[in-house]
Structures are given as structure tokens and as C-alpha cells.
Amino acid sequence: MLPRLFKTIVSLTSLALLLPQLLLAQEITTEPAAEAAEADSQSLMELILSVEWVLYPLAILSLLILGLIIFNFVWLREQNIASQEFLKKAQDDFSDTKMRDLLDLCDESNEACAKSLSKVLHFAKDNPSIDLASLNQIAESEGNRQTMRINLPNVLLMDLGVMAPMVGLLGTVIGILRSFGELASDDTPMRSVMLAGGVSQALVATALGLSIGLLAMFFYAIFRTRVSYLIGYFETTLSDLMVRTRIILKENAK
DSSP: OHHHHHHHHHHHHHHHHHHHHHHHHHHHHHHHHHHHHHHHHHHHHHHHHTTGGGHHHHHHHHHHHHHHHHHHHHHSSTHHHHOHHHHHHHHHHHHTTOHHHHHHHHHHOOSHHHHHHHHHHHHHHHOTTOOHHHHHHHHHHHHHHHHHHHHHHHHHHHHHHHHHHHHHHHHHHHHHHHHHHHHHTOOSTTHHHHHHHHHHHHHHHHHHHHHHHHHHHHHHHHHHHHHHHHHHHHHHHHHHHHHHHHHHHHHHHO
16 A cells, blocks of 8 residues: 555656656747747748739739629629619609600619610610611610620629739749759759749749639639629510510500
8 A cells, every 4th residue: 555655656746846847848849839930931921022023913913803803792783783763763654654754764874774775765766667676676785785794894803813823824934944044054062952942932923823813713603693693684674674665665656
């Protein structure tokens, strides 16, 4: 019993004596790790800044992409296609057969359906003898133009998303060519180290371009679904407005 108790006391005493040393060793090993992490972060920032002139076009592309993302969030809404307020006023004008008021309403609105209907009404006003088939063609052509207008910001987002990796790749190619040029003119034993450093710096440009491009393509995929929905909403609403317009024009022709 006593030997076992003695061993337990000795073990606890040894642990108590070794604990401060273990804590001190942990602090010692933690400090170099923190310093190494700080050095890595600094070296990463230095690598990003080392791409030099490529940063300028990539920064411009990133700002344009960010602006288009924000614009698409505001632009791709049903209110810009046909708001409920416009549809209610148009319904009242259709019911009262007030074509002049409907034309003024369409001219004052900046919505896609209003612009398309305004084109049809102006053409019908200037050409009273026009047939309904011609009006349908005018509505279709103007509808196609408005569809392109709806989709244009998202198409630009895709183009910039494709362009960013190309700019990064161009910076990488130029950086590698410069590294090999410096390597050819240097006869020191550190040539392989210089080549590795130059190639790593050059590849940062591609990494930045790919990151910007991936961000743009991610939001492009999201907005593409929204554009498809809004185009369907636009076509359905415009078709309904055109049916009502043809009915009123036919009654006025009588």
C-alpha cells in the first residue's frame, strides 16, 4: 500500500515540476509558428504585388464585374418588365378604350412592355390602315430588341468573366518569359531557385484571373435563370397586351 502511494506522490510531483516547462515549450513553439504564418501572409501579399502591371487590368475587370453584379440585382426585376401599377392603368385604359391615354402611359414608362406597346401604338396611329399581322411583326421585332436589352448586362458579365483568366494567363506567360530571359543571362548556381521564384510569381496572375472569372461566372449562372424567367414573363404579358390592343383597334376600325 505504501509503495503504491509513494509512487503516486512522486508522479504527481514530477508532473507539477514539468508542467511549467511544458507550457514554456509550447509558447516557444507557438511563437515561431505565428512568425511563420505572418511571414507566409507577407510573402503572399508580395506575390500578389509582384505581378506588377497585370494588377491594373485585373483591378479594372474586378470593379466592372462587381458593378455589373450589383446592377443585375437591381435590373432583373419584374418592375422593369411590367409593373403592377402600369398593368392596372393599362387595364383601365383598355376598358374605357382610351387609346390616347394608353399611348401617353406607355411613353412615360421605361418598362419593357410599355416600350414595346408604345412602338405598336405609334405605328398604328401613323398608319390607320395597317393590318393586324403587320402590327404583330412590329411587336415581335420590338419584343426581340427589349429581350436583348434585358439580357445585355448579364452577357457583359459573362464576357468579362471569360476575359479575366485570359488577362491573368497573359501576365503569366510574360512573367515566365522574363524569368527565362533573366535565367539565361545569369551564370550563378542559384539559377534554379531564381526560376522557381519567377514562375511562382508569374502563376499568381493566372490565379487572380481565375478567381475573378469564377466569381463572374458564378453570378452569371444565377442571373441567367432570372433572365429566362423574366423573358417568359415579358412575352406572356406583352402577348396579353397585344390581344387587347388588337381588339380595340378592330373596334375603332369599324
